Amino acid sequence: MLDPAFLPPSPGIALIGASVLGAIVGSFLGAALVRMPEGRSVVTGRSACDGCGKALTVMELVPVLSWLAQRGKCRACGARIGRGQLACELGGAAVGIGAVLVAREGLVLAAMLLGWQLLLLALLDLRHLWLPRVLVGWLAGSGGLVVLARAWFEQDVGPVLIAAGGAALGFLMLWLIARFYLKARGREGMGSGDPPLLGAIGIWLGPLGVVEVMLGASILGIAAAIVMLVSKRKIDAETALPLGTCLAATAWPLFLLQGLG
Known part of the structure; x- marks a missing residue:
């Protein structure tokens, strides 16, 4: 009998995990999409509003959900958060889901x-x-x-x-x-x-x-x-x-x- 700890996750759990991981990666990609053309570091410095410079809290950095809850705007100054960020997060999630559903074994x-x-x-x-x-x-x-x-x-x-x-x-x-x-x-x-x-x-x-x-x-x-x-x-x-x-x-x-x- 196989140890449950070594059993592969169910398809549903795998899809949820892949979508969450993909959205997180997509959030990082969204930051890179903004920072790299400006010559800014992608790996250092806290995430902040590009309009007012306010450092973002953990609750403002939840992929997809934060953008939707804030209606695509900064809570502090009302500046619009580019749809590119949402596109990256959704795209990252889609990549994770697509890989689980379609990619060959291994x-x-x-x-x-x-x-x-x-x-x-x-x-x-x-x-x-x-x-x-x-x-x-x-x-x-x-x-x-x-x-x-x-x-x-x-x-x-x-x-x-x-x-x-x-x-x-x-x-x-x-x-x-x-x-x-x-x-x-x-x-x-x-x-x-x-x-x-x-x-x-x-x-x-x-x-x-x-x-x-x-x-x-x-x-x-x-x-x-x-x-x-x-x-x-x-x-x-x-x-x-x-x-x-x-x-x-x-x-x-x-x-x-x-x-x-």
Whole structure:
């Protein structure tokens, strides 16, 4: 008879735990979304209202619930709390739930780790057209650790070779496109963070995953352009679309369905 202490949690408990953990992580991601573009530290300093600077209490930091209870405003000065914070908390919870429900056995925690990192990168690129190299580096490093753990567990170097191939293909594919565009048009047509991002994604998904992510991101980009046209927004050669957001939005669902490359 198995000791109850070693039994896996019921699906309901697992989902609740994943959603709570995800919302907490999402709260941290929301702070990073505000602080990083301003050059502020994400890990030091107390959380405070961006309007009046009042330090937030524990009850004002409960993910999702505090935002709803305060109606998205600071209790002290009434300044609006950006919806980006709520989006991060809900997004973080959704990543946790999605990983538990869909990710392959043994890859639930890896799916959460990948999803939370891609969520922050997607939002930073969507808001600021910025993919911080340090975050892309963390994405690549964490993917490398997951792949090494798999290779050690399976006693097979194959996963490492696949990851290396995915990283090389992902980076070179976008780097070559960017170089060709620069040579043909005489100006930059892609953010410098996009090739490293696809390279980091390639570590997680392998060469075939890189091709699938590029296809999915292209479809999302076309859909976004159609929406802009329908809404009568001007689109020309100077219009910037967040490719990194499209890459991230495609990569995580693929990992959930396919696992490591």
